[in-house]
Amino acid sequence: MQACCIHAHSKTFVHQVATKVYLAPDTPISQCLPYSIKHQHLFSGNVPQPADWLRAWRACRTASSFKGAVKFYSTEDFAAGRNTKLDSVSLKNMILVMHWAVKSVRKQRLEQATSISLSVDDRKEYRLVRYRCDVPPRTAKQSAAPGSQGPQGSQGSQGSEDGPLVADGLLGVYKTGASVPENTLEEHDADKSQVMADSIGIVIDRACQDPEGKTDEESCSRLKLHVRHFAADQCTSARKCGRLLVTGGQYPNLVWVSHDPAHQVRIAYQDPLHAMPEFQDQWERLFAPGKGKHALIPDIQNSEVWKARLMAAQQEVLMLHGSQAGVEKVIRALSFSQPRFDSSATPMLKYFCMIRAMAVLCAMQAADERNTVEIRSRAERALQNMNAAALMRCGLTCDYTSECLRFLRRNFDIEDPDVSCTPRVLEEFTKRQRFLFVDGYSLSDSSQVPSSVDGSEAPGSQAPRRCATQLVYEEIQTPEPIFYGNIVHYLCTKAGISDVRQIMGTMAHVVEAMLERLRVDLTEDEIAVALQVFNLRLWQVLQSTEIQNGEASVPPALAMIPAEVWLLLIDLFRCVGIRRDIQAMLDPRLGVPEKADPRLVQYIKF
Helix, strand or coil: CCHHHHHHHHCCHHHHHHHHHHHCCCCCHHHHCCCCHHHHHHHCCCCCCHHHHHHHHHHHHCCCCHHHHHHHHHHHHHHHCCCCCCCHHHHHHHHHHHHHHHHHHHHHHHHHCCCEEEEEEEECCEEEEEEEEECCHHHHHHHHCCCCCCCCCCCCCCEECCEECEEEEEEEEEECCCCCCCCCHHHHCCCHHHHHHHHHHHHHHHHCECCCCCECHHHHHHHHHCEEEEEECCCHHHHHHHHHHHHCCCCCCCCEEEECHHHHHHHHHHHHHHHCHHHHHHHHHHCCCCCCCCCHHHHHHCCHHHHHHHHHHHHHHHHHHCCECCECCCCCCCCCCCCCHHHHHHHHHHHHHCHHHHHHHHHHHHHCCCCCHHHHHHHHHHHHCCCHHHHHHHHHHHHHHHHHHHHHHHHCCCCCCCHHHHHHHHHHHHHHHHHHHHCCHHHCCHHHCCHHHHCCCCCCCCCCCCCHHHHHHHHCCCCEEEEECCEEEEECCCCCHHHHHHHHHHHHHHHHHHHHHHHHHHHCCHHHHHHHHHCHHHHHHHHHCCCCCCCCCCCHHHHCCCHHHHHHHHHHHHHCCCCCCCHHHHCHHHCCCCCCCHHHHHHCCC
């Protein structure tokens, strides 16, 4: 927005009132608005003030009851010397007013949209249905105009100078166990996928209801008519639900059913690792024991005695060696959560940093006669598993999970992932994984990793990262004897050549299986691959690349673009002000047919 527009908007009455309320929420609303005799009756009685609306908003955004929130706000008003009149009933009514205001804006936004995407996510007994839709330019301009009341985009909306162009939010919440039409055995025994499809329709109907409970059938039909994309996780019932939505007839323009890429990446890098017996045994030994069994990390995390002894062991290690794999402080928490495999990357790295202290702790527990025989034997087994082969396998696992988690968090587990960049980021990730785990660069010095693979050539990139396996090697360079009872244990990571080859070969199989799974899940969706045409970075590279000796190439997805799409894209270039020669895009050496469509001839040059 230009400075002149901001200055003009600051002169409006709405801007001045909003500024007063924002800077002083406790100011009565009657002092912010102009005096008018006919409107004075609106301020008589217990009228909620801006501060009360802020409190009501905070109450519904936090996990507190209405009565608890009222008690907290009453104490706050008493300390400030104010006479509060807020009770639980008033708080509930204000939240209902905000609920219907948000619902009305959302309904208006969906009615004006021409393309709507729906996503479903089950969280315990609740099903969350989210939406993402376009905002027409005309509506966007109205919403950006001073003093307008048009729909606004959410925090994650993409916008321009004319206003938000994309809006997203929560469409509704469906309670899977209690929201059945009739609580009968037949209803609970119905097809799970069909029930999921029906629940999406119920949520849409609720979104089109008024405060009296009447459903706007016209708005509901218009909303379903503009649904063009459905996304869910990769479970069988969700995939079948997508097919039922396409064939059911209620969503005639639903053309794309996809899966959550973040969920696909999690499954792709978790399953191959657990399929190998050595890594599965390591996982159960450190993190996820079976029923009635124990694992080292949860045992330490759930015992105050073990945690206190571990911190004491770390202090002793810091006094002798100065640091723990570069960490010069005592690590107090392992940060492990059982339900998710993602949460094992950080605890595994901390396990390596504290490997000396972990060994001392296990030796103390194994030699302490005050412990039971079962606890002493568990501690001894954990200490005996700190051998060369096991520590190397743990280091590779830590590097593997850290790399996959970084790839997931940067590209897919974000608010607005770019689908058009998926092939490019997957290619870069594949190249790095093969260099680290197939070619064995994870065991070498970080300076030997090619800069093109490490990413250090990118603008603003940091120094090459060291792998966890290298950290362990640097932490334990020589065998260290640990005495407990009449037994001596050497903490060493110098494995034999045959052990190293066997472990690296197993990890190479895991990585290749993971990459093949990602290739199938992320690049064999025809629509997702076709969206690569909107990769602006790729267009920039193609326009700036000089074709020499006929060696330039372009992805097959661009070579298969029909003439109609080329015309639209060229018009798009012209609209955004690009005045570049696109003859290179139509060159036969790039994979485009030599006999181009005649309609393209007049658009070859701007």
